[in-house]
Amino acid sequence: MSNNFVKPDELIAYILQKSQGLPEGKRFILGIVGYPGAGKSTTANFLAAALNRLQGDESALAVVVPMDGFHRYNAELRKLNLFELKGVPDSFDGQAFVDLLRTIRSRGDISIGCPCFDRAIEEPTPDAIQVMPLPQHKIVIVEGNYLLLSEAPWDEIASILDECWFVESDRALIEERLLQRHIAGGRDAAAARAKMESTDLPNADLINASKGRAQRIIAMPPLDRCGD
Numbered sequence: 257m258s259n260n261f262v263k264p265d266e267l268i269a270y271i272l273q274k275s276q277g278l279p280e281g282k283r284f285i286l287g288i289v290g291y292p293g294a295g296k297s298t299t300a301n302f303l304a305a306a307l308n309r310l311q312g313d314e315s316a317l318a319v320v321v322p323m324d325g326f327h328r329y330n331a332e333l334r335k336l337n338l339f340e341l342k343g344v345p346d347s348f349d350g351q352a353f354v355d356l357l358r359t360i361r362s363r364g365d366i367s368i369g370c371p372c373f374d375r376a377i378e379e380p381t382p383d384a385i386q387v388m389p390l391p392q393h394k395i396v397i398v399e400g401n402y403l404l405l406s407e408a409p410w411d412e413i414a415s416i417l418d419e420c421w422f423v424e425s426d427r428a429l430i431e432e433r434l435l436q437r438h439i440a441g442g443r444d445a446a447a448a449r450a451k452m453e454s455t456d457l458p459n460a461d462l463i464n465a466s467k468g469r470a471q472r473i474i475a476m477p478p479l480d481r482c483g484d
Contacts, residue, residue: 264303268307271286271303271307271318272307274418275317275395278394282364283361283390284394284418285396285398285418286396286418286419287397287398287413287414287417288420288423289404289421289423290423291401292430292456292459292463293431293456294423296399296423299474301320316392317394318397320385321356321387321397321399322372322385322398322400323400324400325371325372326349326352326356327348327373327380328348329379330379340455341454341455343459344458345405350402350409353409354412356370357413358416361416364389365390367386367387367389368387369385369386370387372384372385402463403420404422404467404469405462406469414469419471419472420469421470421471422467422473422474424473430456435448438451
């Protein structure tokens with residue numbers, strides 16, 4: 257696949273075609289990866305909603321599973337001296353995330369509960385998302401920062417996904433979004449910038465090093481102003 261600007265409709269048609277060509281009992285699992293603030297969750301949710309509308313049901317065909325649900329709880333982060341670095345790879349339970357993806361890949365006959373991250377309380381919420389048994393949720397869109405890292409356990413993810421797409425974003429744009437996010441979370445402007453520079457931007461450099469492993473690099477028009 258080419259690595260260039262694409263229209264959202266082209267991506268939707270491609271995903272639909274891939275899912276329709278699968279053998280019975282199989283899912284199409286697509287990864288969406290990119291920098292913090294690049295618009296991953298916005299893109300993933302947009303694609304899932306569009307696919308479900310085509311199906312004629314708001315939830316029947318596609319579902320989004322976010323990596324952010326596997327943030328470690330704040331109490332654990334404090335014990336590990338990672339609370340101030342929340343967002344780095346070690347602040348996630350990467351193995352639990354990999355295990356969930358393997359279950360989604362291998363078990364199309366059961367409902368699978370997945371956590372999500374609640375920004376209002378800065379903590380995960382268990383089983384907030386349900387991947388429904390087939391023939392529902394034949395498309396699972398997984399979004400997160402570290403889907404293509406080469407270090408364990410993250411290096412197992414690429415073999416579970418059918419494809420992984422990298423959402424390209426301008427560095428200045430992600431800095432603006434990240435500052436807005438941290439200020440909305442209660443930090444003043446100086447603290448927001450310190451958090452971005454200590455955690456988010458080094459993470460972006462780490463993620464950028466994994467970009468070459470993506471099957472496709474996509475650049476899309478902004479779907480909103482502050483996506484993940």
